[in-house]
Amino acid sequence: MLKLTDLTLHYGHSQILNGISLEATRGEVTCVMGTNGVGKTSLIKAISGTHPRSGGDLILNGEALPPLPAHRMAWKGVAYVPQGREIFPLLTVRENLEAGFVCLPTNEHFVPDEIFDMFPVLKKMQNRRGGDLSGGQQQQLAIAR
Template identity: 40%
Template structure:
């Protein structure tokens, strides 16, 4: 579904964060990207969704070249994105935020259907509340559901557990896992919370210095291999 070949990208001319990165994600997979801060994980996410133009390489999604495509084109192609920090509209109500997830999606209408409120009932309870007054966990549920309302084929999540209490993180993980299984959703997850990664992940990829350096297919290893975690995640 997603194929990335020899991707290079950075923020300052002549300075690359990603260095010839290769990545393949099949339909229905849950893949977690792990690594210390500054290794290029968020840069990769931004390049995929069109917020950052690569300097070299190719990004193909569902057979189409989307390298350097504008963010709205990536969204229309079927990619949903929940950025680090959530980036909800604080002064909008919950329902107004959700409606933003329907914009630019022909055939989905302008009104929020009932099913998002069934997945995260707190959003129905707070549907007329300003989003900026909600807790971090509630805002993350809102950000995820706003992305899912566009009915993406690939959902990219950047640090969804950041600043959220463990019980809410677990509930979000269960909801995402169940939705993905039911709808065939593919998930690419950047995360440091190993419990959430183990709950969602089929595979874990470790990044260092802008490249993927190791792949783990046995998710139990993330909980039991202290040397692996120390090598790639310890400060």
């Protein structure tokens, strides 16, 4: 599903990732582990386009992709659920979900039933402000979005 070869990433002049290669297979959960500051989040940012990689190859479902910005990677089906959740606190739950529409064609601008099947609490709380949800509920909202 996803194959990285020799991926590198810089923040300015600081090189943070030095030739990372990995393969993630459909139907499995791939986990990247390491001590604080080792570069896990930077790796995920490079994959999701949140920060551009400076070198290396990325193949997604057989397609070699250049470094693309996050919204283009979202079009390709790559989503990033940030550690800090980054829910819009003053928007409703529904509006937070609708924020995910930006990467979809207009005819797909609806919240699929499977989202509410997975996270029934979000259906009940659609009109509540995101910031009023508990931490775990916000985590559900971030994944659902």
